[in-house]
Amino acid sequence: MLRIGGGIRTFHFVGIAAFVFVLIFGLWLVVTANEWVKPIFLPGPIDVWNRLSELAASGDLAKDILISCYRIAIGFSLATLLAVPIGVMIGAYRAWEAAVEPLTDFVRYMPVVAFVPLTILWAGTDDIQKFLIIWIGTFFQQVLLVMDNTKRVPLDVVDIGRTLGMKDRSILARIIFPAAAPGIWDSMRISLGWAWTWVVLAELVAATSGLGYRITTAQRFFQTDTIIGYILVLGTLGLITDQVMKFLGRRMFRYAESRR
Amino acid sequence: MSAAKLQIRGLTKVFETRREEVLALDNVDLDIADNEFVTLVGTSGCGKSTMLSIVAGLQQETSGDVYVDGEPVRGPGRDRGVVFQAYTLFPWLTARKNIEFALRGEEMTGAERTSKANELLALVGLEKFADAHPNELSGGMQQRVAIARALSYKPQILLMDEPFGALDALTRQLMQELLTEVWEQHKLTVLFVTHDVEEAVYISDRVIVMTNRPGRIKTEVKVDLPRPRRYEMVGSPEFGALYSEVLESIREESLEIEQLGSTL
Ligand SMILES: Nc1ncnc2c1ncn2[C@@H]1O[C@H](COP(=O)(O)OP(=O)(O)O)[C@@H](O)[C@H]1O
Ligand SMILES: [Mg+2]
Numbered sequence: 437m438l439r440i441g442g443g444i445r446t447f448h449f450v451g452i453a454a455f456v457f458v459l460i461f462g463l464w465l466v467v468t469a470n471e472w473v474k475p476i477f478l479p480g481p482i483d484v485w486n487r488l489s490e491l492a493a494s495g496d497l498a499k500d501i502l503i504s505c506y507r508i509a510i511g512f513s514l515a516t517l518l519a520v521p522i523g524v525m526i527g528a529y530r531a532w533e534a535a536v537e538p539l540t541d542f543v544r545y546m547p548v549v550a551f552v553p554l555t556i557l558w559a560g561t562d563d564i565q566k567f568l569i570i571w572i573g574t575f576f577q578q579v580l581l582v583m584d585n586t587k588r589v590p591l592d593v594v595d596i597g598r599t600l601g602m603k604d605r606s607i608l609a610r611i612i613f614p615a616a617a618p619g620i621w622d623s624m625r626i627s628l629g630w631a632w633t634w635v636v637l638a639e640l641v642a643a644t645s646g647l648g649y650r651i652t653t654a655q656r657f658f659q660t661d662t663i664i665g666y667i668l669v670l671g672t673l674g675l676i677t678d679q680v681m682k683f684l685g686r687r688m689f690r691y692a693e694s695r696r
Numbered sequence: 697m698s699a700a701k702l703q704i705r706g707l708t709k710v711f712e713t714r715r716e717e718v719l720a721l722d723n724v725d726l727d728i729a730d731n732e733f734v735t736l737v738g739t740s741g742c743g744k745s746t747m748l749s750i751v752a753g754l755q756q757e758t759s760g761d762v763y764v765d766g767e768p769v770r771g772p773g774r775d776r777g778v779v780f781q782a783y784t785l786f787p788w789l790t791a792r793k794n795i796e797f798a799l800r801g802e803e804m805t806g807a808e809r810t811s812k813a814n815e816l817l818a819l820v821g822l823e824k825f826a827d828a829h830p831n832e833l834s835g836g837m838q839q840r841v842a843i844a845r846a847l848s849y850k851p852q853i854l855l856m857d858e859p860f861g862a863l864d865a866l867t868r869q870l871m872q873e874l875l876t877e878v879w880e881q882h883k884l885t886v887l888f889v890t891h892d893v894e895e896a897v898y899i900s901d902r903v904i905v906m907t908n909r910p911g912r913i914k915t916e917v918k919v920d921l922p923r924p925r926r927y928e929m930v931g932s933p934e935f936g937a938l939y940s941e942v943l944e945s946i947r948e949e950s951l952e953i954e955q956l957g958s959t960l
Contacts, residue, residue, distance in 0.1 A: 595752075595772075600774065600797075
């Protein structure tokens with residue numbers, strides 16, 4: 437079991453993973469039950485659970501989740517709809533790559549956080565500003581990922597299209613895009629994870645609703661239980677979206693798994 | 697015999713890399729008759745793939761000309777089908793759909809396309825795998841579908857670049873038999889590349905041996921073994937003599953590379 441690259445049964449893997457979770461949870465329980473740390477800094481799991489239940493019962497939790505999800509859906513879709521065609525184009529044509537890639541690479545290294553004041557100046561503090569932050573945070577990364585996915589399509593497969601007498605546009609749409617699609621889907625799954633970070637960031641700084649906004653107000657009133665509860669909720673939501681994307685990807689691209 | 701199906705005249709290819717100019721093909725002349733099966737053999741890097749690729753219209757020659765039926769080749773076209781060593785089936789399509797994909801250019805109804813695809817799958821013995829995706833097929837099966845796909849739209853010339861190069865020895869042998877059978881039934885002009893001498897002699901009408909880079913034609917060996925070919929022939933003295941002749945010719949080139957290496 438403890439050998440580099442050595443195999444392990446799924447049963448054992450899940451067991452070890454579950455054990456670590458239980459261990460940390462137990463530690464949290466013990467530390468807080470004995471009040472080794474003041475509850476205002478670290479409330480116990482029961483307190484956090486009770487607070488989340490209250491927020492759920494009042495409908496606040498659902499409202500916060502919904503509004504944040506809505507912002508991600510719009511911001512992420514706008515980024516994806518633009519990034520996929522652009523990424524495919526610059527992956528397929530060197531001239532397009534020269535025009536777009538260096539610029540994108542440059543923008544990518546500008547910290548998204550630094551754009552927050554600018555986006556507030558431009559768009560105020562309503563939803564548009566949230567879309568903008570999510571868009572800036574994901575679009576440029578997506579373009580480069582999709583370019584990479586496109587470049588991985590073997591040249592021989594493209595050449596087959598050419599020997600079949602296909603025109604460039606047709607090769608792009610009927611060969612390069614479908615060949616790159618499983619990889620593109622995976623890139624979208626990864627960038628969706630980042631989108632969660634950006635929506636919370638935008639809501640922390642300037643918002644009147646959403647999960648991030650609730651965390652900021654909680655901080656103002658020293659409601660540490662709300663903060664920790666919401667962080668756990670965010671982690672769970674991120675995990676769920678990731679698993680849903682993985683599941684859909686496996687269903688759509690079953691042919692891309694190597695079986696032999 | 698009438699004019700050759702495929703004519704290669706003074707074909708020269710120079711690759712310009714950042715550091716140097718590589719002369720890959722140097723003034724190659726070659727004629728291939730209608731329905732002839734010709735194989736190129738030579739050491740690795742001697743320009744076989746480059747030559748095939750230029751004939752396919754996928755690469756531009758530096759100078760020289762390629763003619764099909766007397767018409768100069770300008771870019772790729774459906775008169776020439778190609779099979780590569782790498783697996784090039786479209787992974788998102790089933791075996792049958794891969795063949796139907798190639799038939800999109802033809803004036804056919806959907807049903808005609810499907811029945812044509814089925815017919816070709818049967819030809820390569822894969823009718824049972826029509827609905828399988830490439831990831832469910834072995835390497836040999838994938839190459840059989842690739843051959844079926846290349847034959848489906850009835851190109852005049854079939855270009856094959858080490859199509860069995862990635863397969864294990866036994867599968868390879870079966871594939872050679874299959875290809876020979878298919879070709880003997882449905883004659884067409886084939887330009888085949890391999891570095892396996894036994895394969896070359898077994899399947900060809902004529903074997904062309906190339907020199908080391910820059911690639912030129914060194915010798916050609918006419919294979920006058922009877923058709924249909926049977927695998928038992930591999931053991932015959934006639935086969936042995938042809939095999940030795942081709943091997944000896946390539947060995948000289950390989951030795952030259954080794955000696956150059958030791959004097960560096
Ligand atoms: N795109 C390229 N750029 C530079 N050199 C190349 C390129 N393609 C092939 N070559 C060189 O041309 C020579 C012939 O290559 P190739 O036709 O692939 O040989 P073979 O198929 O006989 O092994 C080799 O020396 C190879 O390094
Ligand atoms: Mg080669």
